[in-house]
Amino acid sequence: MQEIEKALEFIIEIEKLKDVQRKTRPVGLKRYENSAEHSWHVCLCALILKDYSNDPLNIDRVIKMLLIHDLGEIDAGDTIIYSSETGEKKAKEKQGLQRLASLLPGNMNIELVNLWEEFESGETADARFAKAIDRIPPLLHNIYGGGHSWKQYGITKEQVFSLNARIGMGSEVLWSEIRSKLEGAVKDGILK
């Protein structure tokens, strides 16, 4: 198959991310978010919030990471963050990502896998910021949506504060702002 045909096949295959349902609802909407629209949202969030990074960033790499960070979910599905960080789930996502990447010509294949691995490892400044940004919209969905998914999954305030403290690894300023909104949610009784 010609390279261009393979690229178009990849483009059609990744449409399936539009059919991966997440666990939170966009503010103001009565339906769950899908992983494709989430991916768009976090890319634009990263661009808007880039100046709050703890460390110097390459924002273009951060955006690329966020464009592809959920592709593994086409095969693995989405799981709420509070129970998703298992070896089994991550292995399934990695397999899924590798299957998709194998549809691409060689250099693109490697670039995709490397970016995904960097995001997952969360060790570089770009990946730390990308991972921090990835956490923010679902928290806003809960804070401004009556704590819908916290309630649905029985998530406690201890879980929310403990897991999301990692936002501070990418941006202390953003974590401080989000933490104070979470404290508000606790006061309002939507996070128990």
Next chain:
Amino acid sequence: MQEIEKALEFIIEIEKLKDVQRKTRPVGLKRYENSAEHSWHVCLCALILKDYSNDPLNIDRVIKMLLIHDLGEIDAGDTIIYSSETGEKKAKEKQGLQRLASLLPGNMNIELVNLWEEFESGETADARFAKAIDRIPPLLHNIYGGGHSWKQYGITKEQVFSLNARIGMGSEVLWSEIRSKLEGAVKDGILK
């Protein structure tokens, strides 16, 4: 209001793009696409197809343009391309974009409006490629989806070939590939 509060307000406001319904259905899905997931898709399409640009590109700028290119639709709504290119529609989109941008701190505000204007004008190499990419997924949706929206809106093959020839301004190679797929759709009787 603090700058960080304004940025978070913008982030919540742009969630409304997830509620703007487009006129085509992603391949394999029985529902219409929304403008947020479309925006994600075209960003990743641009990255995958960047080597087919007629002219040297700054792919990072192309991706940023595509991230924000539909934000004006939050206020203006989506219209099928074959009837959307009116002064009135464009003016509404521009007003919508400016309203959103006004939620942002000064430098971000200007960057957003300038990128959007550059995309709309379609004069730079980056904008020509971004506009070419923006046209490709809806064509694939029709080609691999029985011509659903062509039929629904009574779009003729003359309209499809004439309007989409502009893909060639960004990439002759991609237009040639898509044109041959469109000719296949005509042969198969899904584009009349």
